[in-house]
Amino acid sequence: MAFKDTNPGFPGENVRDVLCVGAGPVGLLLALLIKKSGGADSAPARGTPTSVTVVDRQPARYPLPRAVCLDHEGQRILRSTGLGPKLTPLLENIIGLPGTNFSWKDADGKSIVDLEWEKPTASGLNRACGFCQPELEKLLEDACRDAGVDILQLSSLHQNDDHVTATFNKWPRKEDGSSTKSEATVIRTRYLVGCDGANSTVRSLCGIDFNDLGFQYDWLVCDMLIKGHGLPPKVLPHRNGAQICDPNRPTTFALAGNGRHRVEFMRLPAETKEEFFSESRAWELLRPWGFSEYYVDMERVALYTFRARWAGEWRKGRVFLAGDACHQMPPFLGQGMNSGLRDATALAWRLRLALDGKASEFLLDSYSTERLAHVRAIINHSVLLGKVICETDEAKAAAYAKDLRANPPPHGFDPHLGTPGIWEADDPAAGLVAWQRPVTTGLDGGKADLFDQVYGAGWRLLVWGDTPGLRLSPAAKEFFNAIGGKVIALKATDDVSGDYCRWFKEDLNNAKAVLWRPDFYIYGVIREKLEEAEDMLLGLKEKISPPLK
Secondary structure, eight states: OBOOOOOOOOOSSSEEEEEEEOOSHHHHHHHHHHHHHOOGGGSOTTOOOOOEEEEESSSSOOOSOOOOEEEHHHHHHHIIIIIHHHHGGGOBOOBTBTTOOOEEEETTSOEEEEOOTTSOOTTSSOSEEEOOHHHHHHHHHHHHHHHTOEEEEEEEEEEOSSOEEEEEEOOOBOTTSOBOOOOEEEEEEEEEEEOOOTTOHHHHHTTOOEEEEEEEEEEEEEEEEEOTTOSOTTTGGGTTOEEEEOTTSOEEEEEOSTTEEEEEEEOOTTSOHHHHSSHHHHHHHHGGGTOOTTTEEEEEEEEEEEEEEEESOSEETTEEEOGGGTEEOOGGGSOHHHHHHHHHHHHHHHHHHHHTTOOBHHHHHHHHHHHHHHHHHHHHHHHHHHHHHTOOOHHHHHHHHHHHHHSOOOSSOOOOOOSSSSSOTTSTTTTSBOOOOEEEOSOTTTOEEEHHHHHOSSOEEEEESOOTTOOOOHHHHHHHHHTTOEEEEEOGGGBSSSHHHHIIIIITTSOSEEEEOTTSBEEEEEOSOTTHHHHHHHHHHHHHSOOOO
16 A cells, blocks of 8 residues: 655645654754755655754753763764764763673672673674763754754644644754744644654654553662762772662662763662652762762752653654654663664654655554564563662562573674564564674775765665676666665675674675665675575565555
């Protein structure tokens, strides 16, 4: 079934192709990805440039830290927008270097398990980096503004068959994050995406409910600015992040960006929220670890309720959900915001095809099926680890620790996408992140850079070696070109580290070629002969393209 799009062009100044509700990292990234992919050769059929607007409940950027962990996929996604040089200085690139792993320890400081985040990732980037969310949001806001994305304030919305009508206060944000109030106005949009957080207005207006695992614990989160003396000596062993599984006071140490550190304390059952949530109580809990005003300034104290839940629907007609609006999880794997960034990039290329009139109903529905299964696997894994750290019964805590020592989790938890989806589910390598490693650029006497920086993001058919056996019909070529696909032949002499050779031979079982998507997930692998590429591309076309009328 083709996706019905009877858009007549919507004459008038208050018309948008995509409206992103929520000006956090997820909404800003989604807007930027769609806008940057909407060049002259991929603009909607009516021939006008792609129009994207971000709206938010608040008239100004929230100035305090929230998310603090950016994983390898999140870094790769953000770098694909061209923000790499500006992003790198914002990241605390410590985890991922030798000897800097994320550790789980008991009350005596003895290791329970080491997540071994120093090991290589598929993206060729560090497993995790600390960062400050307001700095990232400013970077994304500036990039959106430069790309022609408006950032405004939402009031209400109403959905019709072929568009969504939204009312907003036109409070355009300035470069410093502030804004000036002006008149209320109404816009119509072809697609609306709710990226507006855990208390999502979009989700509420659409009547979408949550599925809840019943995991719920309150934690006091302390964000601190480190002074010139560094961290207290007692904290240094936990400098790179640690979970202290002490039933008398579960505690977390986390990277929080350059010059910052975060410590979190769980509220015990006998404590009330009122007595627990205060800056004075935060200092009482911090001082046994050696913290004082000599070492740090308190930037923020917040009380968070860690939950594990997901929305039952991620798409309702022309309205989609992304980020915390459709899933929330305990932060013990640092995957909350990173899952939202995956949502944004998975939805961006789908909406790009929809705007170009090339999207099937199945393609748009597959956003939900793929991402929901993926995020549920991460939520379940986070809850499994959360049960260890949140346990306040000493006997149970000891039993959990013993079991975790005997059965440690994998060093990198990277689940498959869900089905049905836009990937060949019968292939064990498909539905996982494609590798990225350094390759020669052919410039400056053998200069090297990471694959994405050389060849860009998009549909990529990477062939190992030469391509004499690659014969595509005009129909396959036309389709692949139409979706922005590129065929790239990688020779051993271009494989700087030799990792691509090992990937093709060992991980992909002597593959000839691999096809991956704009969000870097593998669609399928060619193992026998390159002629199989024809059937693979035509099979992809059948999945993502509307049928002929």
